[in-house]
Amino acid sequence: LSSDELARNELGGILVFTALDDSQEKEFCKTTMAQVRPELRMAGINVLGTASRKESLLLGLRDLRAALGGRTINTGD
Secondary structure, three states: OOHHHHHHOOOOOOOOOOOOOOOOOOOOOOOOOOOOEEEEEEEOOEEOOEEOOOOEEEEEEEOHHHHOOOOOOOOOO
């Protein structure tokens, strides 16, 4: 693998979310990007040239370009 591929293949931070069915909490986390709607979908992923064995859940941001005024995000690539 190239050095770029090795860098992308490192374990990142792990986030764990939990919910309580009987929660009485009235305050919820509000989005910082209210104008962008999230979309969850199942998809097969290609990892370093090999198809994933299981489907992955992807989070996409619909309307992101409109929220950015038609601009694109520079990823530094």
